[in-house]
Amino acid sequence: MRVYNPSKCVSGTLHITGSKSETNRLLILKHLSKNNIEIKNLSNSKDSEMMSKALSTEESLINIGMAGTAMRFLTSFFAIKQGSDIVLTGDSRMKERPIKVLVDALRDIGANIEYTEIEGYPPIRIMGKRLEGGQIDIAANISSQYITSILLIAPFLKRGLKINMKERVASMPYIQMTISLLQELGVKVKIDKNCIQVPFFNPEAKTLSIESDWSSASYIYSVVAMSKKANVKLLSYKKNSRQGDSILPDIYKKLGVQTKFGEDYILLKKDEHFSIPEYLEFDMIETPDLAQTVVVTCVGLKIKCKITGLHTLKIKETDRLVALKNELEKIGAKSQITNSSIEILSVSNKKIEERISVYNDHRMAMSFAALGVLCPIEICDYNVVNKSYPSFWKDFENINFVVDFKE
Secondary structure (H helix, E strand, C coil), rough: CCEEEECCCCEEEECCCCCCCHHHHHHHHHHHCCCEEEEEECCHHHHHHHHHHHHHCCCCEEEEECCCCHHHHHHHHCCCCCCCEEEEEECCHHCCCCHHHHHHHHHHHEEEECCCCCCCCCCEEEEEECCCCCEEEEEEECCCCHHHHHHHHHCCCCCCEEEECCCCCCCCCHHHHHHHHHHCCCCEEEECCEEEEECCCCCCCCCECCHHHHHHHHHHHHHHHCCCCCEEEEECCCCCCCHHHHHHHHHHCCCCEEEEECCEEEEEECCCCCCCCCEEEEEECCCCHHHHHHHHHHCCCCCEEEEEEHHHHHEEEEEHHHHHHHHHCCCEEEEEEEEEEEEEECCCCCCCCCCCCCCHHHHHHHHHHHHHEEEEEEECCHHHHHHHHCCCCHHHHCCCCEEEECC
């Protein structure tokens, strides 16, 4: 598939799907509260559809494919679903993604979970039962989704739950999002440094409207930054957002994008007076899903950069740091990676002739597609975007891109 923008200018109005992160959390809470919650502007991502289907199924074997969020959230959900006896599995990559930290924490409060193949990794057998709650200690430096998974079931435990988070917390805004949603539903969550206390409480009947997805907006920001001229309106966004990736306006201000907040929308424009810096540094321990996009933007603008705080990228859909290094070489960028960082050392004027491989990773495909505003880019496995942003290619067409699906 080939994507390019003849004018190198972008304009239009887009309504990106609801936040995948908020949707997945609220789907769990909706089912645990016996459908007491009505949700508006749900994400139409493949991940969220997978989550919804798994929550309603009566099958004993649930294959969630590549959906890491579903694997983690459903582990806790089925652990407290009395009478259930299911096996959670996924694709080959999912079987390489660790889940021991979460399983150990759930076992500490009485959950009945077994590994069916390799200790510490999916598939897992979960025999649901009533859990009382109490207190757990859990490493918070590997994935915030372990903490969120447990937080989502905490109000439904008779004794509530006290969670002591150990090590430096990764992706804290995602934990704060979960807490914010619980509080909006009436749960009186208390936070004291690295300790979270959640009382037993059945969430109130409520209707919640989900904001559009900020992570998905990052690809539009990237395009605007690299364009000659831009005027793009994104609907259903607000300044006071639950989503950690709403830091985008601050990040992309450094990359030449102006963000104007209106009533339920944002307007993105190219800063006509922007002077491209030689070097930038970002710590993305709280927003790792933005890393690929920001790296590609910097390369497109020929900015040397270093991004740290990325240790969680090794256990995503692929080892994202290795994947980035490999594909950046194809576009003339030399990079250096460690277990938790990537640094762009140089960017040449190399003509891009090789197809970009995406490693079954939706964010690889969308990050590199943004380069199409500079020159034609060929992307392998373009359907992978359905995992989080099914209308991605259509939205690109709506802001002046040509998307040629002919192989």
